[in-house]
Amino acid sequence: MTQDQAPTIRDDILDPSRIKALAATLELEDTTPRPFWHQIFFWDAQPPSALGADGHPRIGALIPDMGLPRRMWAGGRLQFHSAPVMGQTARKTTTLLKADRKQGRTGALGLVTLRHEISQGSTLLVTEDQDLIYRAADAPAGTPPQAGTDESASRTHSFTTTELFRYSALTFNGHRIHYDRDYAKDIEGYEGLVVHGPLLAQYLMLMAEDLLGGLARFEFRATAPLMDHQEATFCAKPSDGGLTLWVRAADGRQCMTANAYKHLSA
Template sequence: MQNDLSTTHRQSDPIDPARASACLIALDHPSEIDVGTPLPPFFHHLYFWQAMPPGALGRDGHPKVGGIIPDMGLPRRMWAGGRLEFLTPLRAGIAASKTTTVAKAEHKEGRSGPLGFVTLCHEIEQDGAMVLREYQDLVYREDPAPDVAKPTPPQARTDEDFAYTRGFDSTLLFRYSALTFNGHRIHYDLDYAREVEGYDGLVVHGPLLAQLLMLMAEEKLGQLRRFSFRATAPLMHFEEAAFCWGGDGTCWVRGPDGRQCMIAEAGA
């Protein structure tokens, strides 16, 4: 099924420096952010909030589908991955605009049942020039059946040139949800995450994992020009993960049992 792809959403944001500073502190990367300071890659997700009244939210805390995102008839939403082109750094304290269009929306049949795939294209401009372009891949699926085994995740590489390990907790997940205005209950409502969506705990945000990989990649390569990532298995809030650098621009997140949670590729 192919949906109408004509919907466009535009909004602006003053790009408050304090919000970027708060995010860096939450990630344990404190840094001075003033007006005009270039922001780290992917920090545009702290801005352009889509604030909706309670009646316009779905059961999962996200805005109800049927607006720019078509209703795929499937209740569970996951951020599957994305591709980013960084043309010039987004700068703090200078108003920017964001235009979002639906690049693709289609149904497919997977091994676990019907799936809905939506790709959003976000283009951000500042001072009359394009700053970045992002393709955001979302997947929608049915609720898990209680008697069906969970799929076996892929195993992660172990040949990294560099890696560091960090843990997560409900406080960090709550703060990141607040900074990005992400109401998805799998990140802060433990009963909902377990009983409705079938996870073992609170789910670490896919964008948070991607953000940490991007910060690592920027340390290795300098200013990023491109970054792509794909989530392959969820990471729970009680787990530690290894953030791995392959030396050739590849990077990935490895869970405590060796499973691959995310794989990515960066370019400068």
């Protein structure tokens, strides 16, 4: 498809109270903005009449409608250039890089990549390439890969419905798979409420920043959904110039993989 849509621009005041709320949700004592802080700003607040059946804003403007209703955050690549100045206005510019419809093993797929650039004045803070996948309503689930067990560091976490609700509220994410159990099971075919892909990535980023002593570049890919009633183990091991990370469910399946680097040039 031809990507000739104009970028979307949103300005937002970086309210430090939202950072404090995110820290409380993630049970962090430090309220300094951590990597992925921009997820809780720049809301796309649409009225109910502008929402799709899944609770997301309807596509067809920046993202073309490819006739595939099921939306998933597939992964992304982030570069953290500068720290934000809280209390000041920042700008998010979103550009459509790719929107292609292809045939995959489980049916038709819509592959979308968005580029988000977060800035304050002339200072670039974050560059993020976000990958989305759209699938048919009746698309079958694929077979998840098995996760590695050779980590050198790990953390476990059990998600609650309260945590999923609070993260949805902080990110203004209306996707019903994260809070409407009947919709998640009966309409989209999941076993329960789905833990947000970016929330899993957020915990991996926190782990990577702690282990590396800083974080400048991060890339991740979702490989299987995690349900609210399933414990997750966040794993890491050293790799060339940084860390390899992944999320392992209790049954051994791999839910996400990632790579993290302390320097942009790594």
